[in-house]
Amino acid sequence: MGAEQLVLAVSTVVVALRPHPETGRLTLWLPLVRRIREPYRGMWALPGEPLRPEDDLATSARRTLERTTGLAPHYLEQLYAFGAVDRSPAGSGEDRVVSVVYWAIIRADEDARAIDGENVEWFVADEAPHLAFDHDTVLAYALARLRAKMGYSAIAHAFLTDEFTLAELRQVYEAVLQRPLDPANFRRQVLASKRVVPTGRHLSGTAHRPPALYRLAVPIPSADPARVVAAGHPEQEELT
Amino acid sequence: MGAEQLVLAVSTVVVALRPHPETGRLTLWLPLVRRIREPYRGMWALPGEPLRPEDDLATSARRTLERTTGLAPHYLEQLYAFGAVDRSPAGSGEDRVVSVVYWAIIRADEDARAIDGENVEWFVADEAPHLAFDHDTVLAYALARLRAKMGYSAIAHAFLTDEFTLAELRQVYEAVLQRPLDPANFRRQVLASKRVVPTGRHLSGTAHRPPALYRLAVPIPSADPARVVAAGHPEQEELT
DNA sequence: CCAAAAGTGTTACCCGTACACCCATGA
DNA sequence: TCATGGGTGTACGGGTAACACTTTTGG
Numbered sequence: 001m002g003a004e005q006l007v008l009a010v011s012t013v014v015v016a017l018r019p020h021p022e023t024g025r026l027t028l029w030l031p032l033v034r035r036i037r038e039p040y041r042g043m044w045a046l047p048g049e050p051l052r053p054e055d056d057l058a059t060s061a062r063r064t065l066e067r068t069t070g071l072a073p074h075y076l077e078q079l080y081a082f083g084a085v086d087r088s089p090a091g092s093g094e095d096r097v098v099s100v101v102y103w104a105i106i107r108a109d110e111d112a113r114a115i116d117g118e119n120v121e122w123f124v125a126d127e128a129p130h131l132a133f134d135h136d137t138v139l140a141y142a143l144a145r146l147r148a149k150m151g152y153s154a155i156a157h158a159f160l161t162d163e164f165t166l167a168e169l170r171q172v173y174e175a176v177l178q179r180p181l182d183p184a185n186f187r188r189q190v191l192a193s194k195r196v197v198p199t200g201r202h203l204s205g206t207a208h209r210p211p212a213l214y215r216l217a218v219p220i221p222s223a224d225p226a227r228v229v230a231a232g233h234p235e236q237e238e239l240t
Numbered sequence: 241m242g243a244e245q246l247v248l249a250v251s252t253v254v255v256a257l258r259p260h261p262e263t264g265r266l267t268l269w270l271p272l273v274r275r276i277r278e279p280y281r282g283m284w285a286l287p288g289e290p291l292r293p294e295d296d297l298a299t300s301a302r303r304t305l306e307r308t309t310g311l312a313p314h315y316l317e318q319l320y321a322f323g324a325v326d327r328s329p330a331g332s333g334e335d336r337v338v339s340v341v342y343w344a345i346i347r348a349d350e351d352a353r354a355i356d357g358e359n360v361e362w363f364v365a366d367e368a369p370h371l372a373f374d375h376d377t378v379l380a381y382a383l384a385r386l387r388a389k390m391g392y393s394a395i396a397h398a399f400l401t402d403e404f405t406l407a408e409l410r411q412v413y414e415a416v417l418q419r420p421l422d423p424a425n426f427r428r429q430v431l432a433s434k435r436v437v438p439t440g441r442h443l444s445g446t447a448h449r450p451p452a453l454y455r456l457a458v459p460i461p462s463a464d465p466a467r468v469v470a471a472g473h474p475e476q477e478e479l480t
Numbered sequence: 481c482c483a484a485a486a487g488t489g490t491t492a493c494c495c496g497t498a499c500a501c502c503c504a505t506g507a
Numbered sequence: 508t509c510a511t512g513g514g515t516g517t518a519c520g521g522g523t524a525a526c527a528c529t530t531t532t533g534g
Contacts, residue, residue: 003516004493005293006248006293008246008248008260008289008338016396048494051323051338052451053244053245053246053325053336054325055325056323056324056325057321057323057324057338078320078321080318080465081297081318081321081340082465083291083296083297083340084297085294085295085296088491096293098248098291098297098340100321100323100338100340104438114449134466135465137465137469138465141468141469142471144468163528165486165489166486167485167486182523182524182525182526183485183486183487183522183523184486184487184488184489184526185523185524185525187487187488188488188523189523192522204532206485206486206532206533207396207483207484207485207532207533208483208484208485208486208529208531208532208533209484209485209486209487209530209531209532209533210486210532211485211486212487225320225322225377225378225381226374226377228381228384229377229380230382272497320533353500353503405513406513406514407512422496422497422498422499422500423512423513423514424498424513424514424515424516425496425497425498427513427515428496428515429496432495444505445506446505446506446512446513447505447506447507447510447511447512448504448505448506448507448510448511448512448513449504449505449511449512449513449514450504450505450513451512451513451514452513452514479512
């Protein structure tokens, strides 16, 4: 037992929707980085970095996203702080690491511009390899929470551009929730929620009847506590 | 600008239900500690401590609870990690502090045994004084989240003993949500949810008809990611 | 004009709410 | 026996799910 140090790191689970290589259906993908040193050398892990004293937690997550994908996040949210003492292999003289984990959601249009960083590779989220540290748990938790949050918040829009068709929005839900939704009922529910406003424009060039384009009525609410509190009487759906 | 160090601390928002000093109705209370050194000397703050390298985050929260109330927590959940760079007054040469905040819920029977620690005093949650650091925000967020979570989880039971009447359970909801609930409908909803099982026993000594006693059918689900993930197909209501 | 997706209408059902009412007990 | 909270019955209304149907385009 040497002089163990306590280190604070920030990791980010970056998710985007891309077609599945086999079925062609939209699925969640995420970038992982291959570890180039011990411990867990050679294994895949979530991207991250130690927190610098001059950085906010979110700033660190943003930089990690930049480094691994070349992108700036439009949606970033804190997930959880993982701090079990045995997260790094015990007795190896390694530092004890507490990781604050963030989520970032990549929009379809940005995803096209994504550039892989050093030792970065994208994986289908549900088919990711066994990961270093406790990152299997972290990833599973992130996915479970993302799916749960789809039900009561507007994060689905974080995957889409400003203008979108209701079919596109529905496909996001179907991809993340992994089940088909009734187009007729979906349309009514979304319109009834007033979250979405028709732009008057229509999407042309489709194989069939041109669908109407919509825009978000209000921006996606931030999950940042400071903003949630400042918003006065918080709605349940805005709290995690 | 001296050599700033990065420090990781764990704070705990401890809540219990006690009668309001004026109205006599049940309300949320919490213990605060008076700061005995700079910065914010003399102000009230959330109890907490720097994380020791040999402690899990939850272990640290547990010790804080022990130190301020003499109790061991039956319900403990991680809330959020606060890490803005200016949380401590800037330029004062103070360390930069990242705080992982936990919630602890005190049951009615334990609350009776609570002993105040050094410089500890309890306050009605909604009438707490202006706090040190960003603890006003932290507290507001904790209360908002507690109220939201009452709607879709079983945490209300964290305030109660093993055996309880439906009226007691309803009073917990009413106290936290700050609005009256229809006893008839409340009873049906709770019974329909199957979360609760009659013990067959009745509470005697009441002024009127003796109410039936109930017990939790399944323990309150832990919000710990490791357990949530291990539980297989997670229900939405178990996720935060 | 045909296929297929966009979009509308209709109906049955579940669930939350409101509220009238009966039951059991201590005082 | 009466006041009071415990406990039951019932009817209304909003929201969701299922699915038949009409509309609009490209080929």
